[in-house]
Amino acid sequence: MTAEHSPRTIFVTGATGFLGRHVVNQAALRGHKVIALVRPSSSARVLAPAEASGNLTLVRGDLSSRKGLAEGMAGADGLIHLAAVKGGDYFSRFAGTVIGTENILECAREAGVANLVAISTFSVYDYGERKAKSSFDESFPVIQDPAGRDEYAETKLYQDELYQRFGSEDGQTMVMLRPGMIYGQDELWHPLLGGEFGPINLRVGFRAKPPITYVENTAEAVVLAAEVLLDPASTSLVDGEVINIVDDDLPTQADYADKVKALIETPSSIPIPLPVMQAAARVGAAINRGLFDGRAKLPSIALPNQVDARFKPFVYSNEKAKRLLSWTPRFGLEQALQRSVNPPALVGGS
Amino acid sequence: MARPLRTAVVGAGAISLEHLPFLSTSPRCELASIVDLSPVSAEIAARKFGAKSHYVDVDEMLDKERPDVVHVLTPPQTHGFLVSKALNAGAHVICEKPLSPTAEEAEKLLAEAAAAGRHLIENHNYRFNDEVLALRSVIDEGRIGPVREVDIRMALPVRDPGGRFADTNVPNSIHQMPAGVLHDFITHLSYLMIDLAGVSHFERVMAAMSNHGAGDLFSFDDLDAILISKADVPGPETDETPVHGRIRFSCRTSPDLFSLTVRGADGQASTDIFHPFLDVVVDRSGGQQLTPIVNHLVNGVGLARSGARNFGRKLLQHTPYHGLTRFLDQTYAALGADREPPVTAADVLAAARLVDAIVASSALQDSGRSAHTHQESGR
Numbered sequence: 001m002t003a004e005h006s007p008r009t010i011f012v013t014g015a016t017g018f019l020g021r022h023v024v025n026q027a028a029l030r031g032h033k034v035i036a037l038v039r040p041s042s043s044a045r046v047l048a049p050a051e052a053s054g055n056l057t058l059v060r061g062d063l064s065s066r067k068g069l070a071e072g073m074a075g076a077d078g079l080i081h082l083a084a085v086k087g088g089d090y091f092s093r094f095a096g097t098v099i100g101t102e103n104i105l106e107c108a109r110e111a112g113v114a115n116l117v118a119i120s121t122f123s124v125y126d127y128g129e130r131k132a133k134s135s136f137d138e139s140f141p142v143i144q145d146p147a148g149r150d151e152y153a154e155t156k157l158y159q160d161e162l163y164q165r166f167g168s169e170d171g172q173t174m175v176m177l178r179p180g181m182i183y184g185q186d187e188l189w190h191p192l193l194g195g196e197f198g199p200i201n202l203r204v205g206f207r208a209k210p211p212i213t214y215v216e217n218t219a220e221a222v223v224l225a226a227e228v229l230l231d232p233a234s235t236s237l238v239d240g241e242v243i244n245i246v247d248d249d250l251p252t253q254a255d256y257a258d259k260v261k262a263l264i265e266t267p268s269s270i271p272i273p274l275p276v277m278q279a280a281a282r283v284g285a286a287i288n289r290g291l292f293d294g295r296a297k298l299p300s301i302a303l304p305n306q307v308d309a310r311f312k313p314f315v316y317s318n319e320k321a322k323r324l325l326s327w328t329p330r331f332g333l334e335q336a337l338q339r340s341v342n343p344p345a346l347v348g349g350s
Numbered sequence: 351m352a353r354p355l356r357t358a359v360v361g362a363g364a365i366s367l368e369h370l371p372f373l374s375t376s377p378r379c380e381l382a383s384i385v386d387l388s389p390v391s392a393e394i395a396a397r398k399f400g401a402k403s404h405y406v407d408v409d410e411m412l413d414k415e416r417p418d419v420v421h422v423l424t425p426p427q428t429h430g431f432l433v434s435k436a437l438n439a440g441a442h443v444i445c446e447k448p449l450s451p452t453a454e455e456a457e458k459l460l461a462e463a464a465a466a467g468r469h470l471i472e473n474h475n476y477r478f479n480d481e482v483l484a485l486r487s488v489i490d491e492g493r494i495g496p497v498r499e500v501d502i503r504m505a506l507p508v509r510d511p512g513g514r515f516a517d518t519n520v521p522n523s524i525h526q527m528p529a530g531v532l533h534d535f536i537t538h539l540s541y542l543m544i545d546l547a548g549v550s551h552f553e554r555v556m557a558a559m560s561n562h563g564a565g566d567l568f569s570f571d572d573l574d575a576i577l578i579s580k581a582d583v584p585g586p587e588t589d590e591t592p593v594h595g596r597i598r599f600s601c602r603t604s605p606d607l608f609s610l611t612v613r614g615a616d617g618q619a620s621t622d623i624f625h626p627f628l629d630v631v632v633d634r635s636g637g638q639q640l641t642p643i644v645n646h647l648v649n650g651v652g653l654a655r656s657g658a659r660n661f662g663r664k665l666l667q668h669t670p671y672h673g674l675t676r677f678l679d680q681t682y683a684a685l686g687a688d689r690e691p692p693v694t695a696a697d698v699l700a701a702a703r704l705v706d707a708i709v710a711s712s713a714l715q716d717s718g719r720s721a722h723t724h725q726e727s728g729r
Contacts, residue, residue, distance in 0.1 A: 041518045064520045095363075158390065292666060
């Protein structure tokens with residue numbers, strides 16, 4: 001429990017997810033009452049620490065239906081919306097991410113829950129816009145044409161629009177966090193290192209320092225954002241703001257990969273320098289335009305804007321998160337990797 | 351060309367993504383509006399596909415936009431009242447399959463359309479796929495002689511965890527239909543059977559719908575049906591020879607397939623909508639000795655060509671749903687010129703009646719089986 005902010009009641013969606021479980025457990029251990037939305041068929045075992053703190057209430061529901069959501073949210077001071085769909089075809093993503101967000105925000109309005117901590121993503125930034133190695137903070141341009149990149153970015157952009165609308169309505173507040181690539185237990189080998197190209201795995205680039213953040217660090221930033229937003233004394237500090245979340249001392253792709261390889265089995269992959277991949281993607285795109293009128297569907301790793309989004313090097317800043325949220329990434333890379341492979345037991349107390 | 355028809359789409363769900371690319375680009379229509387109960391779904395679909403308006407209330411849309419054609423793309427249980435509203439507003443209706451849970455309701459809706467002087471057209475998209483049309487040509491050219499048997503098989507992993515039908519949190523509404531999840535594709539299987547067999551009615555239907563995977567979520571996950579067009583065989587081979595049909599659905603074989611085989615008096619032809627090719631086995635010049643060899647060579651070359659063509663299709667996203675574009679194009683051409691559309695009221699009704707007959711036969715088998723079990727246990 002921090003001295004500055006008094007305990008609040010916070011409704012959390014995506015509560016048993018990769019990030020959500022840490023958000024719920026940390027918030028509960030910091031003394032907040034947490035109402036966690038969990039799907040009817042999901043186990044809430046990962047929320048054992050929150051449960052043991054006595055601060056957890058479970059609400060069973062699913063964002064694809066508004067049934068029971070407004071009732072479950074009643075009395076909450078704020079909403080942390082983490083649920084999103086990361087896989088499947090366009091419509092599965094649209095339904096899970098955009099319609100799910102529409103449903104939860106509509107129920108928040110109905111229940112009088114006026115304060116929103118919204119989770120966006122680095123994927124909405126337009127990486128083609130600026131030169132490699134330029135500095136990258138919240139002023140970085142966002143994609144203008146949502147349909148122009150991939151389905152994940154497209155649906156997250158629509159979701160951002162819904163967040164912005166919610167925050168701009170009378171009497172409502174919103175802070176939007178944009179975490180970089182979140183890593184942690186079972187999620188160590190990430191798409192910013194490389195990806196599948198048909199049957200083979202490619203490693204693209206070595207010296208870029210991708211925007212990564214360890215899941216427990218990210219979760220702490222989310223909880224801090226809720227505390228700052230829900231404290232009337234500091235609401236105006238973050239209301240309407242977009243805040244990027246990346247860790248300190250970002251490792252290069254090669255450094256990170258070497259450290260992960262020492263800990264877990266990783267997919268064998270073919271290394272490709274970034275300029276080679278960029279050139280290949282441009283040639284592919286030109287052939288697609290010239291021969292197929294741009295209609296051919298190429299693997300995502302072979303699309304120029306995807307290559308930029310995943311591998312182009314920039315210098316990422318977390319200055320705003322530190323300044324507005326008083327956040328310091330608690331776990332450095334070594335410690336984060338250790339906790340990822342040997343996670344602390346799921347029992348009460350920290 | 352006739353003036354573009356003003357079109358509205360009701361339901362901006364997954365299937366709308368198959369209809370909207372045609373509606374937003376065809377010169378035969380003008381996309382006037384998109385309606386969905388989810389405001390953001392209607393708004394974003396309208397933005398993506400250039401619809402001039404979007405609504406959450408279908409009555410308001412019909413009243414303000416006065417569309418010439420309405421696409422009803424909502425879950426099947428809601429088709430009836432939405433189709434009625436659109437017909438009442440003076441629009442032709444293109445409805446996703448199944449038009450209705452029962453043939454009785456389909457008949458009622460088709461009667462409403464006839465009374466209103468409008469067309470009510472169910473989406474029979476697979477009839478317009480390249481490979482189905484190729485099969486149709488083989489039959490129409492008489493290459494395999496009069497059709498005697500049609501075999502239609504579909505395999506889809508409908509029970510896969512994570513799939514849209516297996517979700518126990520918010521069960522898919524299709525499970526409440528008379529054939530459960532089978533109702534999501536049984537219309538396709540039925541209209542293809544009717545089209546390829548060339549008969550509109552099967553007098554004998556012996557069907558078993560089963561729930562091999564058990565549990566409460568699925569009512570059925572498997573279908574096996576035998577169809578015979580005539581009740582009695584009237585003697586020597588004439589045009590009256592009955593046609594046999596077999597419809598099979600399984601979620602326990604892989605990979606996904608949608609295979610069609612037509613056997614005629616003089617040969618047989620096969621294709622698969624998910625793995626397109628055309629295989630024709632007929633008497634070839636060269637006599638009895640060389641016929642198998644010639645068939646193998648000709649079909650082998652065809653198969654190799656299909657491989658190359660399917661790679662191109664994959665690259666250009668020419669999906670198994672490509673027949674929808676041809677279906678819509680021909681339908682709009684007919685509506686614009688005041689001609690009979692390619693899927694007629696009789697086609698829609700025949701398919702709905704076959705589905706009904708399959709469901710009824712299966713229910714009969716079940717009651718017979720439970721009576722039998724009862725007798726056994728009573729002994």
